[in-house]
Amino acid sequence: MAHDAPSSLSKPFVVGSCAHWLGKRAEEGKSHEWTVYVRLINPDEDPSLFIKRVVFHLHPTLQPPTRVVETAPFMVAEQGWGEFEIHLQIYFHDSNDKPLELSHMLKLYPEADSVQPGAAAANRPVVSERYDEFVFNDPSEGLRARLTAE
Ligand code: SLL
Secondary structure (H helix, E strand, C coil), X not given: CCCCCCCEEEEEEEEEEEEEECCCCXXXXXXXXXXXXEEECCCCCCHHHCEEEEEXXXXXXXXXXXXXXXXXXXXXXEEECCCCXXXXXXXXXXXXXXXEEEEEECCCCCCHHHCCCCHHHHHCCEEEEEEEEEEEECCCHHHHHHHHCC
């Protein structure tokens, strides 16, 4: 009997941000440097094989607020002072489905209870990540080929 390919495929990923304080001499309004990103859990896989683009919608105080990233790493690097909700739209190759929409709260400041005494604590990066999975139910043949490419 022929072995049917599974009708659903999934790719574990992380959406997250990493920020660090730029120190007392930082320019006004640019106290922190941060990145926001979408990355696959498996570092050996190339997400550009099946992700066509990621659109990051930042706070309107950042110019331009809409950033379109068409190749890996799907990431935006910026500087700023404030935390805000970032909306992401993820578009896939060979898919007529609507983009996947996610949001991520940018964190710049460590949780009060995780702050340790001493100067070193201020330089520690603040990482906020959430695990998720892309689940493709009955993907097109083209997308299936991209998802299973070695
Ligand atoms: C707040 N809801 O009021 C947030 C908004 C916006 C932060 C934070 C931009 C950098 C710059 C920036 O950090 N915006 O202005 O150059 O806390």
